[in-house]
Amino acid sequence: MTDTGEAAEAVEALAVEAAGESGAPAVAPFRFFALDVLRTRRLGHSFLRVTFGGESLADFRSGGFDQSLSLFLPPAHRDHTVLPDTGEDTWFAAWRGMPDGERPVMRSYTVRGRRRTAAGVDEVDIDFVLHGDASPASYWAGRAVTGRRILAIGPAVAENKSVRFRPPTGTDAIWMYADETALPAAAAILEALPADLPVAAFLEVPHADDRIALAAPADARITWIVRDGAGPERTEQVLGVLRPAALPEAKAPYAWIAGEAGTVRAVRRHLVQERSLDRRAVRFTGYWRLGSSEEQLLAEAYAGQAPGEEPEAAL
Ligand SMILES: Cc1cc2nc3c(=O)[nH]c(=O)nc-3n(C[C@H](O)[C@H](O)[C@H](O)COP(=O)(O)OP(=O)(O)OC[C@H]3O[C@@H](n4cnc5c(N)ncnc54)[C@H](O)[C@@H]3O)c2cc1C
Structure with a gap:
């Protein structure tokens, strides 16, 4: 299984809806939501949880696991995100047509949590990695305060293609690799798995105190990899842990791999080539790419190039 960029998928999804794929009445799988910052909380060294509310969230339907959405974040001099048009068939051209310096950036993030409170308020949690002020999403998250409003394209139906974790029926073990950007998704997946399913998860983080508490199946083997360096050598460190590791014996394992694109490719290659895992049993997604x-x-x-992927023939 392969994957393309989240942002491109979001654009495509709305475009397909706008084109009216079929004549049948349907709820669009993705639509715009206004997200108001309710509160923030620091989780470990690198993570900030932002909890959003907003009336439109009453129609938000997460598919769980690694459900993602596309956020539109304002430029540094604006408090709120403004798009001139959020019509399903017109927003993309309107967004792209905004002047440089005013156009919000579009970024992919994971729905780490979703709830309706006793008071009837719909809330969504997003865990942002703070990786520096030179990057727009990281900059925005580091300054998020109550009352700021952003926009998102998110799911209005639980069954949608921004849930990528889809183990086939008969899967008898889960193998996972995630870096810090995919840790919110890995954590959400782990807490949703059946208690008796064997799991091995390799979780790479920049700092020792990013090793957050996880609600994983009781015998899940969790291996934390605290990174030594920020450059391409990170991939070798991950492979150095993975290669000698004993993975749960299984007839039909399913692997879910997400994080920095170069490491994701290398981990996939290791599982397919060195551990003979059926390539169709691997879901891999480049969440970001070093230097891009x-x-x-x-x-x-x-x-026409899919970020985070290598052509099948190259693997
Ligand atoms: C499906 C999906 C779900 C995701 N979920 C999450 C999530 O829940 N939490 C989360 O934090 N991220 C998540 N990401 C990753 C996030 O979208 C990227 O890290 C994104 O590039 C951040 O945008 P930015 O504006 O901060 O940096 P950009 O402007 O996109 O990048 C600027 C520079 O920073 C580098 N960079 C990007 N991210 C990082 C990083 N984390 N550490 C170090 N350098 C980086 C880039 O290589 C580039 O050189 C997800 C991505 C996808 C595709």
């Missing part, structure tokens, strides 16, 4: 912003990945996706 999400705009650059989106541009590549539209030019």
